[in-house]
Amino acid sequence: MAIEKFEAVVENVAGLKVSCKSRDFEFILDEPKNLGGTDTGMNPVEALLNSLGACKVIVAKSFARLHKIKLKNIRIELEGELDPDGFMGKNPNAKIGFSKITTNFFIEADNTDEEIANFVDFINRTCPVADTIENGPEMISNIIK
Structure with missing residues (x-):
């Protein structure tokens, strides 16, 4: 493709x-x-968290049937920890972006806990936004006048 x-x-x-x-x-x-x-x-980091959550929900909805998950409902809550002193230049030792992102899955499905846990692992491995965050892409900046 x-x-x-x-x-x-x-x-x-x-x-x-x-x-x-x-x-x-x-x-x-x-x-x-x-x-x-x-x-x-929203601010950009909130939008990033929402993009990550949306991507995971879309992956779940797109692949549930293939994984034999009888998905009734899914909600994802995310929390990112960020020290503003990093990007504000107040603390040179503080990370500029998120230092931790926690995803809480609320899945309603007629499946075992093990099946749901395996499906969540698949979602996390398959989500393009998660992959982009975890394995940063090549970044190119051009200045165009």
Whole structure:
């Protein structure tokens, strides 16, 4: 199968508020007031957690039948730990991004605990967003005038 490319365009709206666009979709990201924003949208790290959770739910829904999981419902709650002193430059020893991400799966299915645990392992191994976080891609930055 050919490599698929996904694109995003992010532009400043005002202050720390940004518009995020892909295909025909758009959403706003901002920072909370205590971090200098206007609190009109999630901040980027919250969006990252939501993207990770959404990816895991989509993987679960897409592969449940193949894995003989009788999935009735799935909810995922995520928590990321981040020390703002890292990206603010206040503590050179603090990690800039998340130091830990915890995913809590709430799965309602007519399966054994072992079957569900094996399925969660599969979800974590198969989620493209999780793989991108765990095994960082090559990052290229171009300056275009």
